[in-house]
Amino acid sequence: MKLLVLLENTFNDIELTTTLSIFKASNKFDEITFYSSYANKSVGQFNITTVDSIINEVNVNDYDAIFIPGGSGCQTLRTNKDNLNTIKQFIDAQKRVFAICDAPNVLAETKILPDVKYSSYPSEWSILTRTEKRTDNDVTVDQQFITARNAVSAEQFGFTILKELFGKDHANAVYQAISGNIDKTIF
Template sequence: MAKVATVVTNLVEDVEYTEPVKALRDAGHEVVTVEKTAGGEVKGKHGTKIQVDKSIDDVKVDDFDALLIPGGFSPDQLRADERFVNFAKAFMDAKKPVFAICHGPQLLITAKTLDGRHATGYKSIQVDMENAGVNFQDKEVVVCENQLVTSRTPDDIPAFNREIVNLLK
């Protein structure tokens, strides 16, 4: 089974973390939560407390099979930290599976890894994605090159979860 890193910080969209993590774990995969410091917790926009497993300083891409980037305000904060940008870029460069929902693609925009890709995201980042070279598709889930899975909003979580679990089979 796969080992999946998920990068989060405070104000992550709760269900965009909890639901995909549950789907991945239910499918037998290991999910490791990565933030700036290990051992603490972050709080979602709606109050969910999320335990942090590892510090970004203590992980490397080779330790994982895939990356999950939940939305909310978390990805916008994370993209201001070069360590998270480089971590996300390394997954894309290595052609490892990357799953980003809602505002999650913001981290990939900053990593400059979306040029020429088919993807979707929350409507407020559509222009940013198009400026980054994305062929933006307003669909509940977009799978690009059997590597990148993106969705728009919490309403799309069932389709997002289906595709991320299918991609790791």
């Protein structure tokens, strides 16, 4: 599995690191690449995480899925036509799209998101552009889209992605390895 992570500056640190930590623990991701159409370095909104290994050009055919963390950087994403076009290319190619927090709002507002159910942050600024497909669920799976509500949902989001990609047995095994709860499953 080759994953492209689209970053805007001031992404949500919790959403990025929690989700990617679960992916890394799964040992199923051959490559995780950070991308932005304009930035060589990106800092999380809480100044905890800095990513300085960002590529600025991408061929979507080289990746199986894209992950878009939320955070205040989504305000920039709303007007970044190059990054939005990259996301649209993944959607048009029927590749997996993982988006959390305000990122699904951006996809709905810009009409990139097709007619699918989605979870997103219940922001005041997205009220006017929310579609009837928006749910209040922490995580929603519909077609090739997996979306989540907020940073608190990041753990469930990560494990749900593992379940959808690699099966519930693998997702449960990763949960057990991380948590030490060998007798507990989450799916």
